[in-house]
Amino acid sequence: ITKIGVLTSGGDAPGMNAAIRGVTRYAIQKGLAVEGIVRGYEGLLSHETMPLNRRDVGEIIHRGGTMLRTARCLEFLETDTQKKALDYLHKLEIDALVVIGGDGSMRGAQALSRLGMPTVTIPGTIDNDMMGTQYTVGFDTSVNTVLESVNKIRDTAFSHDRVAVIEVMGRHAGFIALHAGMASGAEAVLVPEHPVDLQSLCEHLAESHRMKKMSSIVVVAEGAAKGSDVVDYIRNHTYLEPNLTVLGYVQRGGSPSAYDAIIAGMFSQKAVDSLVAGTYNCVIGLINNLVVATPYTEAENLRFPIDENMYQLVHWLGR
Numbered sequence: 001i002t003k004i005g006v007l008t009s010g011g012d013a014p015g016m017n018a019a020i021r022g023v024t025r026y027a028i029q030k031g032l033a034v035e036g037i038v039r040g041y042e043g044l045l046s047h048e049t050m051p052l053n054r055r056d057v058g059e060i061i062h063r064g065g066t067m068l069r070t071a072r073c074l075e076f077l078e079t080d081t082q083k084k085a086l087d088y089l090h091k092l093e094i095d096a097l098v099v100i101g102g103d104g105s106m107r108g109a110q111a112l113s114r115l116g117m118p119t120v121t122i123p124g125t126i127d128n129d130m131m132g133t134q135y136t137v138g139f140d141t142s143v144n145t146v147l148e149s150v151n152k153i154r155d156t157a158f159s160h161d162r163v164a165v166i167e168v169m170g171r172h173a174g175f176i177a178l179h180a181g182m183a184s185g186a187e188a189v190l191v192p193e194h195p196v197d198l199q200s201l202c203e204h205l206a207e208s209h210r211m212k213k214m215s216s217i218v219v220v221a222e223g224a225a226k227g228s229d230v231v232d233y234i235r236n237h238t239y240l241e242p243n244l245t246v247l248g249y250v251q252r253g254g255s256p257s258a259y260d261a262i263i264a265g266m267f268s269q270k271a272v273d274s275l276v277a278g279t280y281n282c283v284i285g286l287i288n289n290l291v292v293a294t295p296y297t298e299a300e301n302l303r304f305p306i307d308e309n310m311y312q313l314v315h316w317l318g319r
C-alpha cells in the first residue's frame with residue numbers, strides 16, 4: 001500500500017485528535033501518504049477530504065474533539081451508498097482506511113471491508129463499550145471529568161445534608177457510571193447490566209442517613225434509568241431531599257488525559273503496522289494490557305463486560 005485514508009465517526013471522544021496525529025505521523029514514517037476524510041462517512045459522499053502531512057497534525061494532541069470533524073451518517077447503512085464511498089476512495093487512490101470511532105463506526109468499516117477496501121478500526125468512544133477491546137480511547141478522560149464534577153457536587157450535598165443523584169453517559173453500558181462511582185466513593189451506582197431496584201436503593205439511603213451519613217452520591221448510567229425518575233422515586237418514598245445533576249456533554253469534551261493520549265498513540269502504531277503487514281479488517285484493542293489487532297469476525301465473540309467485583313465493592317465501600 002502507498003496511501004491510506006483516516007476518518008473519525010460517531011460521537012467524538014477526547015484522544016481522537018491524538019489518534020489522528022499518531023496515524024498520520026507513523027504512516028508517514030512508514031513511507032505512506034495520508035488523506036484525511038472530513039465528517040466521517042459523510043465526507044466520502046460529499047467528497048470532503050484533505051491531504052495530511054506532519055505539520056497538519058501539529059498542536060492537536062492535547063485538544064478535545066476531532067480536527068477532522070465527525071458525523072452520524074444514516075445513509076451509510078445502505079449498500080449502494082457504501083459502494084459510492086468505495087468508488088470515491090478508489091478515485092483518491094486510497095489503498096486502506098483507518099476508522100476512529102465506536103461500535104457503529106466499526107460496522108461501517110466492516111461494510112467497506114466486505115466490499116474489498118482494507119480497513120482497521122481504532123476504538124474511540126467515551127462509553128468503553130466496544131467488542132474486541134477492554135479499553136476505548138476517551139473513557140479515562142470522561143471518567144475523570146465525571147469525578148471532578150461529582151467531587152464538586154459532593155461539597156454542596158454534604159453542606160445541605162442531601163442525596164445527590166448524578167446521571168452520566170454510557171449509552172447501553174455502565175462503564176462510566178461504575179468507574180466514576182468507584183473513584184468518587186459513591187453510595188450506589190445504577191447500571192444497565194443490573195436490574196434497577198429503586199425500593200432497595202431507598203432503604204439503603206435511608207439507613208445510611210439514620211447512621212449519620214451526611215451526604216450520599218448516587219451515580220446513574222443513562223442506560224439504566226432517567227436521573228429524574230430516580231429523584232422522583234426517592235422524594236416520594238423517603239424523607240430525604242434528593243437533587244439531580246445531568247452531566248451531559250461535558251463528558252465528551254476536554255483535553256485527553258495522559259492515559260488516553262498514550263493509548264491513542266499506541267493504537268495508531270498498531271493500526272498502521274497491521275495495514276502495512278496486510279493483516280487488515282480488524283479492530284485494534286487493549287486486551288490484558290497488550291495492544292492487539294483482532295479480526296472483525298472474531299471480535300464479535302470478544303465482549304468484555306463491566307467488572308462485577310467492582311460493582312459489589314462500590315456498594316460495600318459506599319456505606
Ligand code: ATP
Pocket residue numbers: 009010011012041071072073074075076077078101102103104105106107108109111124125126127
Ligand atoms: P459512539 O458510541 O461514540 O456514539 P459510534 O461509532 O457507535 O460512536 P454510531 O452513530 O452508532 O456511533 O455510528 C456512527 C456511524 O457509523 C453511523 O452514523 C453510520 O454512518 C455508520 N454505521 C453505523 N452502523 C452501521 C452499519 N451497521 N453499517 C454501516 N455503517 C454503519
